[in-house]
Amino acid sequence: MQIPARIGGRPVSADEWIEVLSPYDGAPVARVPALGADHVAEAVAAAEAALARGDFPRPRRAEVLERAAELLAERTEEFAVTIAREAGMPIRDARGETRRCVATIRFAAVEARKLAGEVVPLDGPLAFALRHPVGVVAAITPFPFPLSLVAHKLGPAIAAGCPVVLKPAEPTPVSAIRLVDLLVEAGLPADWISVVTGTGASAGFPLAAHPGLALITFTGSVEVGRHIEEAAPHKRVLLELGSNVPLIVEPDADLDRVIAATRQGGFSYAGQSCISPQRVLASHEIYDKLLYGLRAAVATLTVGDPLAEETDVGPLITAAAAARVESWLADARAAGAEVTGGKRRGSLLTPAVVADPPRHLDVYRREVLGPVITVTPYRDLDEAIALANDGGYGLQAGIFTSDLGAALRAARELTFGGVLINQAPAFRADRQQVNEMTELRFVMVSA
Structure with a gap:
């Protein structure tokens, strides 16, 4: 036609x-x-x-x-x-x-x-x-x-x-x-x-x-x-x-809500959005629990034909784009990060969760534009804000917390055009x- x-x-x-x-x-x-x-x-x-x-x-x-x-x-x-x-x-x-x-x-x-x-x-x-x-x-x-x-x-x-x-x-x-x-x-x-x-x-x-x-x-x-x-x-x-959206998760956050928001926001349209949550920054107090929950939730996503009603994650825009993301995940594995998922078939890539990758890797520092999230622990809110701001991008960021003071501090100190509180960045x-x-x-x- x-x-x-x-x-x-x-x-x-x-x-x-x-x-x-x-x-x-x-x-x-x-x-x-x-x-x-x-x-x-x-x-x-x-x-x-x-x-x-x-x-x-x-x-x-x-x-x-x-x-x-x-x-x-x-x-x-x-x-x-x-x-x-x-x-x-x-x-x-x-x-x-x-x-x-x-x-x-x-x-x-x-x-x-x-x-x-x-x-x-x-x-x-x-x-x-x-x-x-x-x-x-x-x-x-x-x-x-x-x-x-x-x-x-x-x-x-x-x-x-x-x-x-x-x-x-x-x-x-x-x-x-x-x-x-x-x-x-x-x-x-x-x-x-x-x-x-x-x-x-x-x-x-x-x-x-x-x-x-x-x-x-x-x-x-x-x-x-x-x-x-x-x-x-x-x-x-x-x-x-472009962006590399950070999502701060404080120890008092509702983890079920965080997991649901990240599962949806991080992997819809195979993560090919400039405001998809990519870097999940988790308090060390809840890091292990959140990582386990995210892995379990992501494993339930159905990958396949975009015209099928059951599909959650479709293809990347080209097979070359999928191959690029696959290579970034291979670099993460080679550097010692634990990667779940990330298997490629043509332009399809199974959703991936990367645990605590080294900070110099492309999968952490650059905009992935693929179905990938990284999960990184931090000690306190000072470190979380510093990690979030150390990304070279500035569209949106998010924080999950029940502490209004922490939320407002993040809104003041995160150097992004938009800061979303208790939701994944996705608003305009x-x-x-x-x-x-x-x-x-x-x-x-x-x-």
């Missing part, structure tokens, strides 16, 4: 095509065009023209988003199957992914209705500030969560009134294209969003470097994110980069992103 890209409201093909294959068994899912710099320039020009028309007012934007959420809710199963096939996400999780996308779009509709200026208190003249769209937005998305992460960029952009050029991840473009089609069906002006499919080199970097953009929003690796930042010195850049909201996609303009009225 050939699925065209979309530029300025029209379908676009190319001389070369990208094969989208199932990560589970390599079965063909679709073919999308391999676009390049000329297509990117055409897409940005179409977005600039749409912005210049100025015919998409805020109430209408909210209505479109609300209608899109309704349509998507009606088609949950259709989208879930697409996600399971192209991304390898287990079907039960793919339904949850679709429902999260519905919630994200609804949230964006609310923000579109709330988006307004503000009164500036001055003595004398009437003064206020109005919010205007910042301009054309480039949205570059990764393969993890190929529907909801696209919605986390498109929803705020539409709410803010910004036309978008979307570059979806090369392995998972189908659900993104179908979401854009659904938005147009819901009433979005057809030229408001262009979708340029292709590789990072052929389409992604030419898009990031295009001078017609006002803002780039990117989710992906640290290396690529920094490259984009360097290539766009005069643009507003929103980066959500988009209000600030909507504001980032606007600019304030000061107005003063004199009699």
